Amino acid sequence: MNMITKAVLLTSVLALAACSNKSDFVGDDVVDLNAGANTGFEGTGGANDPTSVAFFQQSVGDRVLFEVDTSTLTGQGRLILDGQTRWLTTNSDYTAIIEGHADEQGTREYNVALGERRANEVRDYLVSKGVPSSRLRVVSYGKERPIEICSQEGCYAKNRRAVTVLAAGLSG
Amino acid sequence: MTLKKLMAVVAICVLPLTAWAQNGPLRIEITEGVVEPMPFAAPNFVAESGAANEFAERLARVVVSDLAGTGLFREVPRDAYISQITSFDAPVQYVDWKAINAQALVTGAVNVSGSNLSVKFRVYDVFSGTEIGSGLQFAGTTQGWRRMAHKVADQVYARITGEQPYFDSRVVYVSEQGPKDKRRKRLAIMDYDGANVQYLTGSEHLVLAPRFSPTGDRVLYTSYETGFPRIYVLEVGSVKRRVLESQDGSMSFAPRFSPDGRTVVYSLARGGNTDIFRMDVASGSSVRLTSGPAIETAPSYSPDGSRIVFESDRSGSQQIYIMSANGGEAKRISFGKGRYGTPVWSPRGDLIAFTKQSKGRFHIGVMRTDGSEERLLTASFLDEGPTWSPNGRVIMFTRETQGSAGSASLYSVDISGRNLKRIPTEGGASDPSWSPLQR
Numbered sequence: 389m390n391m392i393t394k395a396v397l398l399t400s401v402l403a404l405a406a407c408s409n410k411s412d413f414v415g416d417d418v419v420d421l422n423a424g425a426n427t428g429f430e431g432t433g434g435a436n437d438p439t440s441v442a443f444f445q446q447s448v449g450d451r452v453l454f455e456v457d458t459s460t461l462t463g464q465g466r467l468i469l470d471g472q473t474r475w476l477t478t479n480s481d482y483t484a485i486i487e488g489h490a491d492e493q494g495t496r497e498y499n500v501a502l503g504e505r506r507a508n509e510v511r512d513y514l515v516s517k518g519v520p521s522s523r524l525r526v527v528s529y530g531k532e533r534p535i536e537i538c539s540q541e542g543c544y545a546k547n548r549r550a551v552t553v554l555a556a557g558l559s560g
Numbered sequence: 561m562t563l564k565k566l567m568a569v570v571a572i573c574v575l576p577l578t579a580w581a582q583n584g585p586l587r588i589e590i591t592e593g594v595v596e597p598m599p600f601a602a603p604n605f606v607a608e609s610g611a612a613n614e615f616a617e618r619l620a621r622v623v624v625s626d627l628a629g630t631g632l633f634r635e636v637p638r639d640a641y642i643s644q645i646t647s648f649d650a651p652v653q654y655v656d657w658k659a660i661n662a663q664a665l666v667t668g669a670v671n672v673s674g675s676n677l678s679v680k681f682r683v684y685d686v687f688s689g690t691e692i693g694s695g696l697q698f699a700g701t702t703q704g705w706r707r708m709a710h711k712v713a714d715q716v717y718a719r720i721t722g723e724q725p726y727f728d729s730r731v732v733y734v735s736e737q738g739p740k741d742k743r744r745k746r747l748a749i750m751d752y753d754g755a756n757v758q759y760l761t762g763s764e765h766l767v768l769a770p771r772f773s774p775t776g777d778r779v780l781y782t783s784y785e786t787g788f789p790r791i792y793v794l795e796v797g798s799v800k801r802r803v804l805e806s807q808d809g810s811m812s813f814a815p816r817f818s819p820d821g822r823t824v825v826y827s828l829a830r831g832g833n834t835d836i837f838r839m840d841v842a843s844g845s846s847v848r849l850t851s852g853p854a855i856e857t858a859p860s861y862s863p864d865g866s867r868i869v870f871e872s873d874r875s876g877s878q879q880i881y882i883m884s885a886n887g888g889e890a891k892r893i894s895f896g897k898g899r900y901g902t903p904v905w906s907p908r909g910d911l912i913a914f915t916k917q918s919k920g921r922f923h924i925g926v927m928r929t930d931g932s933e934e935r936l937l938t939a940s941f942l943d944e945g946p947t948w949s950p951n952g953r954v955i956m957f958t959r960e961t962q963g964s965a966g967s968a969s970l971y972s973v974d975i976s977g978r979n980l981k982r983i984p985t986e987g988g989a990s991d992p993s994w995s996p997l998q999r
Binding site (some may be wrong): 395424457459485492493494495496497498500501502504505509513525528529530532534535536537538539540 | 706739740741745750766768769788789809813814825829831832833834836855857858873877878901902915920943944945960962963966972991
């Protein structure tokens with residue numbers, strides 16, 4: 389017999405093992421990475437309590453927006469980040485993860501890189517205003533986590549964002 | 561449980577049925593010109609045992625699907641048949657097949673004994689009345705019947721086109737569920753035609769862009785398991801995975817293997833800058849290949865491993881560059897209007913496939929490695945992420961539809977721009993990576 393071909397049939401292996409992928413990484417100090425909304429802190433005070441996460445989100449503003457394919461902060465963005473700086477300085481037991489996002493008009497890898505640029509612009513600005521860099525981390529989701537789902541500029545403008553997501557960090 | 565214990569190792573043996581081997585004149589030349597699909601007939605294979613009955617028809621159907629799916633062949637409807645093939649070794653009645661204008665005829669026979677299945681086949685040039693090549697026999701298991709059908713079709717395709725085949729191959733991709741703002745993604749693997757889907761990960765963590773190793777036994781991908789994008793390598797057989805790149809304070813993504821499988825080239829983002837790095841898989845040591853403030857990503861090796869094609873926005877917009885596999889100076893090769901990204905070197909070495917954005921549309925295209933002869937193969941709201949068939953003749957990619965209900969699917973297209981078609985998947989699908997031809 390002239391054996392020239394060998395094959396490994398993996399079907400049964402995959403069927404057996406496909407369900408073994410348990411989540412090994414819960415318990416991080418990250419709050420709601422998916423939505424970019426700080427929903428994990430209800431009970432620490434309503435939107436009228438200036439030390440509350442809700443206040444940070446709604447009154448200070450937890451996000452800045454970007455023009456197409458840029459990571460330059462706008463004047464409006466700087467104002468919001470000045471407010472974030474004041475809040476983070478006052479509420480010094482919070483850390484934050486800055487999530488960078490892109491709209492869907494771009495290739496996947498490029499948008500991950502672009503989101504990282506945007507998140508770092510925010511981080512660098514906050515650090516330049518006095519927020520300790522040890523309290524800030526950045527992550528990019530590229531175009532993977534849109535909050536608006538239409539395929540028009542009105543939605544794209546809201547998706548091109550960097551969101552400062554608070555986490556209880558320093559005490560824990 | 562060890563990998564060896566888990567694996568059902570099955571050898572597919574190939575036996576020549578006859579001593580002679582001759583090439584008939586029947587030939588499809590794959591060129592840029594218009595191809596009229598070659599009419600062929602592939603009657604149900606002959607069942608040589610009772611248990612073979614169910615496979616005799618199924619095998620022939622997959623062979624027909626593979627061949628007709630290329631757009632190069634067209635099946636002559638079975639109700640047109642004048643004679644039937646009831647014995648694998650009986651002389652072929654060429655006149656009956658000529659009369660229905662079947663230029664090629666594929667006959668086969670199946671034998672099943674327990675869980676063992678063997679299939680033999682012959683290919684005939686009907687109009688010259690000769691056999692093309694010699695008959696072959698494949699032996700395997702009933703469970704692997706589809707692979708054996710693909711192997712038969714691969715032989716027929718190779719003999720008639722003179723090209724390397726691609727049917728006995730797999731695709732790893734991202735399976736998608738849910739609306740755009742709540743999309744769940746997990747890794748999946750399937751046959752090239754969408755059959756035999758298996759899921760490799762759960763969908764609790766975002767995963768991106770899986771890439772096969774050169775031997776198809778490992779997959780690189782990006783996962784947000786830790787909350788940050790990191791590169792993992794997964795063994796397809798055991799579905800065991802390990803993190804490959806985990807520098808704190810950075811993100812790693814867009815990995816691809818080198819042709820020898822020992823090195824991974826990828827992007828690392830840190831401090832607002834994305835550069836390309838190369839890692840030795842065994843030692844984990846990495847070398848930086850690009851520097852400067854631009855976004856450099858989507859690296860892909862040349863088949864000989866000496867060069868890397870990648871995208872960079874160093875000129876102000878995404879463009880394609882080629883550098884040595886050791887880094888250093890890069891040469892820009894894309895100069896058309898628009899943005900160029902996700903370059904992938906063809907397995908033949910002659911072409912670069914890419915994604916192009918121009919005037920609000922996305923295209924999959926190919927160009928030569930010096931940037932000349934750019935051809936756009938597709939156009940839509942959002943096409944991206946090309947991957948090459950093992951023989952470099954077909955490109956598979958992601959197509960995402962527009963609007964709030966938009967979803968992603970896999971499509972394939974010939975490098976001629978013909979034969980655009982959707983690959984059937986359960987739910988949404990994106991980021992395909994085509995395996996090498998299986999051994």
